[in-house]
Amino acid sequence: MDTRDQILAAATTVFSQHGFRGSTTRRIADAAGVNEVTIFRYFGSKDALLEEAVRLDSTTPLSGLLPEVPQDPEAELTSWSEAIRDHLHAKRSLIRKCMGELEERPEMMLCAKQAPVRSTNTLCKYFESLRKHGFTQDESDPMVAATMLMGTIFHDAMGREMMPEAMPKPQSKAVPQYVRLLLKGIGVKRKSHTQ
Amino acid sequence: MDTRDQILAAATTVFSQHGFRGSTTRRIADAAGVNEVTIFRYFGSKDALLEEAVRLDSTTPLSGLLPEVPQDPEAELTSWSEAIRDHLHAKRSLIRKCMGELEERPEMMLCAKQAPVRSTNTLCKYFESLRKHGFTQDESDPMVAATMLMGTIFHDAMGREMMPEAMPKPQSKAVPQYVRLLLKGIGVKRKSHTQ
DNA sequence: TATGTGTGTAAGTAGCTACTTGCATACAGT
DNA sequence: ACTGTATGCAAGTAGCTACTTACACACATA
Numbered sequence: 001m002d003t004r005d006q007i008l009a010a011a012t013t014v015f016s017q018h019g020f021r022g023s024t025t026r027r028i029a030d031a032a033g034v035n036e037v038t039i040f041r042y043f044g045s046k047d048a049l050l051e052e053a054v055r056l057d058s059t060t061p062l063s064g065l066l067p068e069v070p071q072d073p074e075a076e077l078t079s080w081s082e083a084i085r086d087h088l089h090a091k092r093s094l095i096r097k098c099m100g101e102l103e104e105r106p107e108m109m110l111c112a113k114q115a116p117v118r119s120t121n122t123l124c125k126y127f128e129s130l131r132k133h134g135f136t137q138d139e140s141d142p143m144v145a146a147t148m149l150m151g152t153i154f155h156d157a158m159g160r161e162m163m164p165e166a167m168p169k170p171q172s173k174a175v176p177q178y179v180r181l182l183l184k185g186i187g188v189k190r191k192s193h194t195q
Numbered sequence: 196m197d198t199r200d201q202i203l204a205a206a207t208t209v210f211s212q213h214g215f216r217g218s219t220t221r222r223i224a225d226a227a228g229v230n231e232v233t234i235f236r237y238f239g240s241k242d243a244l245l246e247e248a249v250r251l252d253s254t255t256p257l258s259g260l261l262p263e264v265p266q267d268p269e270a271e272l273t274s275w276s277e278a279i280r281d282h283l284h285a286k287r288s289l290i291r292k293c294m295g296e297l298e299e300r301p302e303m304m305l306c307a308k309q310a311p312v313r314s315t316n317t318l319c320k321y322f323e324s325l326r327k328h329g330f331t332q333d334e335s336d337p338m339v340a341a342t343m344l345m346g347t348i349f350h351d352a353m354g355r356e357m358m359p360e361a362m363p364k365p366q367s368k369a370v371p372q373y374v375r376l377l378l379k380g381i382g383v384k385r386k387s388h389t390q
Numbered sequence: 391t392a393t394g395t396g397t398g399t400a401a402g403t404a405g406c407t408a409c410t411t412g413c414a415t416a417c418a419g420t
Numbered sequence: 421a422c423t424g425t426a427t428g429c430a431a432g433t434a435g436c437t438a439c440t441t442a443c444a445c446a447c448a449t450a
Contacts, residue, residue, distance in 0.1 A: 003427080021216035025408065031414060035428050068323055093298060096240075100295025102357065103288060104213055106197035113358045120361035143363045144372045148347045150361070155346025162297065163308045166345070168338040177339045185380030198397080220438065230398050235439060 004042055006032045011053035016094035020101055023050060051107065057094065058111040066126045073135055073188055077126070077179045081153055084119055085175060088157035093134065120150045130188060138187035145186050152178050199237055201227045207250035211289035215296055218245060246302065252289065253306040261321045268330055268383055271322070272374045276348055279314055280370060283352035290353065315345045325383060333382035340381050347373050 010032035014023045025046050027037040043049035064083040066076055088095065098112040120143075127142035156174055160167045168174045184189075205227035209218045220241050224231040259278040261271055283290065293307040315338075322337035338356035351369055355362045362368045375385075 019214065019216070019295055019299075021214070022299065024406085026406090036408095037410085037429085038427065041427085046408065090376060096294045096297060099291045099353075099357075100214055102291060104214075104217065109211075109357060116354075117358050117361045120358075140376060141363055141372060144369070144376060147350065147361065147363055147369075148343065148373055148376060151348075151350025152343045152346040154350055155342065158294075159346075162294075162304060163312050163315075166312045166342065168336055168342055174339070174342075177336060178343055181335060181339060181377070181380040183380075184382075185376040187379075219436085221436090229408065231438095232399085232440085236397085239437065 003032075003034060003038065005085060007034060007039055007049065008053045008056060010034075011049050012057050012094065015050055016091075016097055017128055019104060022048060025053065037166065054094075054098065054108050054154065055111045057091075058115060062189045066122055068129065070126065070130055070133055070135060072191055073130055073183055074176075074179060074191060077149075077183070078176050081175045081179060084150075085153045085157045088154060089160075092158050115148065116150060116154070120146050123149055130186070135189075136187040140186050145182060148185075152182075198227075198229060198233065202229060202234055202237060202244065203248045203251060205229075206244050207289065209253050210245055210248065211286075211292055214292045215245060215300060249289075249293065249303050250306045251309060252286075261317055263323065263324065263326055265328055265384055268325060268378060269371075269374060269386060272344075272378070275343065275369050276370045276374055279345075280348045280352045283349060284355075287353050287356075311345060311349070315341050318344055322381065325381070330384075331382040335381050340377060344373065344377055347377075355387060 007028065011023065011028050012033050014028050018027070023046070025039050028049070029039055032039075039046075039049060042053065056065050064080050066080050070076060095112060098108050102109050123146035124142045127145045130136055131138070131142070153175070156167060156178075160171065167179060180190075202223065206218065206223050209223050209226050213222070218241070220231050220234050223244070224234055227234075238247065259275050261275050265271060290307060293303050297304050317369075319337045319342035322340045324360060325331055326333070326337070348370070351362060351373075355366065363372060378385075
């Protein structure tokens with residue numbers, strides 16, 4: 001791992017803990033085990049460094065796929081949702097900082113929002129596919145269901161450590177319950193096994 | 196409105212736009228139309244001022260009530276949810292900043308989280324009440340439904356301007372649709388009117 | 391008229407910030 | 421052995437930050 005990557009990784013870490021103004025070049029240099037001057041030699045300015053660090057981090061590929069043709073909606077949605085929740089939870093500090101910087105640094109948000117937008121679209125198509133393949137006769141808007149599930153997962157991933165008293169317990173059962181309620185809400189019957 | 200309140204109001208405004216580190220005493224003084232020294236005479240330090248400002252703002256009473264005994268779940272939940280969404284939306288900048296400051300200033304979060312926690316509990320009791328009064332026979336966890344609705348509303352309030360392409364449209368129909376899907380998901384039949 | 395209270399003004403302090411410059415050094419390729 | 425490249429190090433600059441001190445003034449009350 002060369003110097004440039006070390007600096008980028010350190011910048012992401014420091015930014016996700018301290019935000020933009022709190023990410024001093026001194027702190028980033030220390031975290032990267034590098035001289036402060038080296039940062040300016042590589043990136044020219046703090047702004048340029050942090051912008052590149054955040055963009056790089058928010059373009060990591062992700063993610064579990066949902067099948068084009070649904071087979072077992074409950075199982076498929078559950079494992080997809082758990083993967084998304086874990087991913088959001090791992091990046092929760094960075095996401096919070098990006099959201100906090102919205103007014104002052106909107107270009108960071110343009111990067112950070114792309115993952116959730118793509119996830120919502122993936123979900124939306126899946127719900128359309130569910131109707132097309134006869135899993136439901138309901139005429140509910142697939143975007144409504146997609147937004148609800150994304151919102152719920154996001155809320156759980158970001159908020160559980162902040163306010164555990166307002167979250168269903170245990171954590172491991174939460175996502176399956178979300179999915180079950182949602183599928184019933186759009187009129188998809190359960191596949192087999194009781195209860 | 197006396198000097199002290201002017202300063203507090205200005206502090207809230209500036210903080211919700213610039214966050215903690217961006218809320219310089221100079222900026223707050225300008226926004227309050229007051230000399231910078233006056234701030235220190237009243238509050239002693241920037242930390243003390245911002246802590247008081249945020250606490251004051253997060254203890255505003257709120258909010259529409261949900262009835263103890265449900266009459267028309269769909270109507271009651273819809274208007275309650277719309278009120279909460281509007282409230283969250285009005286404070287979205289402040290909320291984002293508080294969330295962003297979580298790691299460095301947890302005491303701010305202790306204030307800011309109380310409103311959503313209370314709202315979730317209100318919802319949770321309402322869903323229990325729905326079952327107790329025979330609106331549903333489902334055995335779903337009321338906390339699951341409460342968290343889903345709160346998460347969905349929160350996501351809509353905070354995220355719609357950020358990523359409108361991932362939200363159901365029009366905005367005015369969104370909350371009624373969320374509520375309808377959720378009620379169906381927990382087995383509450385619609386009251387009367389078709390469609 | 392005298393006095394206290396609230397506020398503004400001017401100036402200053404110590405520390406931190408992003409960023410620059412100049413030089414030393416270590417190491418790789420030729 | 422020579423040279424370029426990557427990095428560290430020491431020092432410095434200009435600007436901002438929270439916060440302090442000392443003084444002036446305006447106004448209300450006694």
